[in-house]
Amino acid sequence: VALSVAALLEDWSASGSDSALNILPNKKFEGNTMKIHTLLLSTFGLLLSSGAAVWACPTCRPLVKAGVYQSNFSSNLLVLLLPLAVLGLLVATVHLYSDRLFSFKETGE
């Protein structure tokens, strides 16, 4: 990516622009704007094409499914949900016995 950007910059400066930042309104403005767009688009495209997405694992899915849905799937699911089941029981206890737990007055006016 860096080499491509450097090549584009070199090409840009060689094409007659006085400065890389010379985008003030003048005869060269339109040409410079197009070059900036070209530079940005090229860089963006290169970054996209060199990103991790290109190297994502297209063949992983069967391995992942085999790793998850195997003989110990139920036991894994059980231990995974165990804390939530315990928490559910605690909430039910709080629901039923909150007045005693928090020593609330039972009546109001």
Add this chain to the structure above:
Amino acid sequence: MNQERATTLRRGPLISAGTLLGIGLGGFVDGIVFHQILQVHNMLSNRIPPDNLVNVKINMTWDGFFHAAVWLMTALGLYLLFRAGQRHDVPWSGKILLGSLIGGWGLFNLVEGIIDHHILRLHHVVEFTSNKTPYDLAFLASGVVFILIGWSLIRAGGSDTAIRGVGV
């Protein structure tokens, strides 16, 4: 003229709804902060070390099951909160709701910490370090602190007696 009559107040429905919401939101904090942003553990990362792409994705799948269950708890909490708001014997107390939310988060940290980190050893708070105990104990301590704060707020809300839409 004065038609006051004694009503049996039930704070349990509001407390249980808030606690369930707190548990659910606590689970989401765990998932978002520790699993996704910091990436210091996954639900089964002590059983299935995420040391290659396939194992990382397997761990992500199990995280998904856990978060789906946490989402269900949150949805149930929302439903119970709606039901509590319809009752005429449930004091509509912001302190009780906030205390229940914080207490629920604390309960999540404490119960999930004890079961997953210490008993079943499914994962540790920070998996990729040589000394995991301080982080696990800090997680438990945060649970205890949240429960105490929640408990105090719920107790402070005990004097609120107005039902929803009356005096609030």
